[in-house]
Amino acid sequence: MASHAIAGHDDGHAHTHHTTTGLDNRKIAIWAFIGSECMLFASLISTYLIYKGKSLVGPYPHTEYTDAAGKVFPAILDIPVTSASTFVLLMSSLAMVLALQAVQLKGTPLPANAGWWTRAQRSSQLWLGMTALLGATFLGFQAYEFTAFVREGLTIKTNLFGSTFFTLTGFHGAHVTVGVLWLMSLLWIDRTRGLGPKDELVVDIAALYWHFVDVVWIVIFTLIYLIQ
């Protein structure tokens, strides 16, 4: 989306362009993009809520279902497992904050008595990698959840719950996947030529996207899993 080089071919022009607000163009564009994404998830979530409890056959999210043949399907959502994956995703936002801070502080001398934590805080590679890893872990949980549901008899075709659940959480998972790829690209740039304070904006934009995707999950988790 950005028109300037994210890999930082520092051609000198990127920083000399005057803008009306003083903000970089990319910063405004990402906020407009997030605004649009809000409407995307609002539409998906609304549909989930409209269809909540309307499925004619099970499995159901929070209640048991017995089909015509007498087969019993227990409530399908595994709230403890998803709570764990939610915690992982929340922690990834913390790692993202630390990654941005590490990039901002690159080149600032460490205090003489800096302990291991202060030193660790300075490693942008550690925190970018950690964010990507936590994001990938969340995706692993989602893959586990999806396959478990299919095994238990809920597919995207089964009922309205299956269609809306897999589509909504799948859309969110796709956003996390894009975020992980984005973070890994930043990590790669960091490893090859190093990210520093001049790249703050590039990391900041990725962070805004990452936090947004995280916030969306909190809404989804609350509405699908916590509220019965």
Place this chain on the structure above:
Amino acid sequence: MATLAAPACATAPASTQSGLWSWIATTDHKRIGTLYLWTALAFFLIGGLEAALIRTQLARPNMGFVSAETYNQLFTMHGTTMVFLAVMPLSAAFFNYLIPLQIGARDVAFPRLNAFSYWVYLLGGIFITLPILFQVAPDGGWFGYAPLTTNQFSSGPNIDFWVIGLQILGVSSLAAAFNFITTIINLRAPGMTLMRMPMFTWMSFVVQFLLILAFPPITVALVFLLMDRFFGTTFYAIAQGADPLLWQHLFWVFGHPEVYILILPAFGLVSEVLPTFSKKPLFGYNVMVYSGIMIGFLGFGVWAHHMFAVGMGAVADSIFSLMTMLIAIPTGVKIFNWIATMWAGEVRFTVPMKFAIALIAMFTIGGISGVMHSSPPADLQQTDSYFVVAHFHYVLFGGSIMGIFAGIYHYYPKITGRFLNERLGNVHFWLNFIGMNLTFFPMHFSGLLGMPRRIYTYDAGQGWDLFNLLATYGTYLLVIATAVFVWNFVRSRTRGAIAGGDPWGAATLEWSIPSPPPEYNFAQIPTVTSRYPLWDLKDPSWHEGEDSHGDTGTPGPSPLREETETHTAKALGIPMPYPTAKPAFAALGLVVMFSGLLFLRNDLFAVAMTVTLGGAAMLIGGLYAWLTSPLE
């Protein structure tokens, strides 16, 4: 008109580049705007041809000119083409060409993203248009109501093209909207405050917000439909408990703001034309801005007036009825402000001015029938009848198309350096004006006499015959009018009178530079001290005794009109974006990726995966190559 005689200087070279590759690789907003203009006009002709075939079939009762199946494809593609491939991109042509010039910028914020938007539009347009040659065009109406468009009722590939095509076109509109929002917020020249922006830029600004907020709901509706058709989900499967109104709600949450996406740019264009040819500032500039914002805001709260007939209940009907009546207020304000702009002005009846005045009159007729629909009891009589067809053609043809033609005649000299022929323009205007009214006015009557929409033929003796015949004659008149326009448009590029930088005596920044503008637009970025910088330059005291028109600063030394000849950007030391075909390549990848889905229809799963993954690889590779290379 004779008073428009221009200085006899040669037109400046638009660009140092030429040849097909220079167009594929261009990142210049003006060249991209020109591409949009030509492409959208081509689709406008295709959509018009479809309309002519429709009207031929309906000329007389029980005609057999086309089959019912073909007729369904024709009316679906006529609507889809006109909305998504003609009017929206014609507006986009003006966004591209004019926004940077009007705000005093050298380009849009993201020139390569801009090229990407265009190529996605072109390829998506071809994708959705080609099937009609093979009789497999979409046939579910431009609104594509599900469950009608699900596999159960539409099992052929027709709707596949529609669902995938619209998804592709949505990417183009969204990418462009992020770009223009950033451009308008961030690239204004010094002194160009929000309340000094030209009205076209203002209305475009409102439209970009409508785009980014209205497209996601239809994206989601289309994703559901796509999943239902290809992957067996149950979003629109009534037998599984799905709500038959889900599609309608999601579609019209997009569809009604879409109406304002189509009309507000035209409102903006006539708001440039009317002050210029009345030699008066736009009456009530602030209120025009606020009413534009108000229209955009209320536009999100009226979608269910498209659904009064579905039985939502008295409370919902009343709320949506009230909101719909409310939206007539800011719209009416605009009408009266345009009239007040002309009032006591030195009005010059040029072709663009005639089209602008026609918009005021025709849109008012369409607006009044629109207010009639806002009352649910009246709407229940009119809905799905030709009365509605008459209504929305008065606002879309009488409004958007008239406004866009006003814009084309007004800005053609800026874009090409030459005037469109005034006499041919007058012929076009009058044929167009008469043809439009002859086509659509009789539909009010056939509609009130009960003629339903979307029927491919009808029996004689229901009182509809005369009105249908008149409408068909009107359409043929429009075909002739459009032929005159096309002839004029093509011919004037080489034969038109030389225009010069400011042929109309207009007031805003785009007229301060040569026509056609040099690739860098402004040799020196101007400093703006009022809404009408060029009028200030001619006579600093022109608005004494009136309101200040945003003039708060003292005019300092301004670089406006300093240039007498154009230089290359290099000679002036202005960094320009490199030409690059990477955005076009990424756009091609996107379209290939989506078109892979088509193979699922024939259970060619491996082919579908190969094409989709291949397209995705092209898209991602193109994006990486583009993002990791410097802009300029």
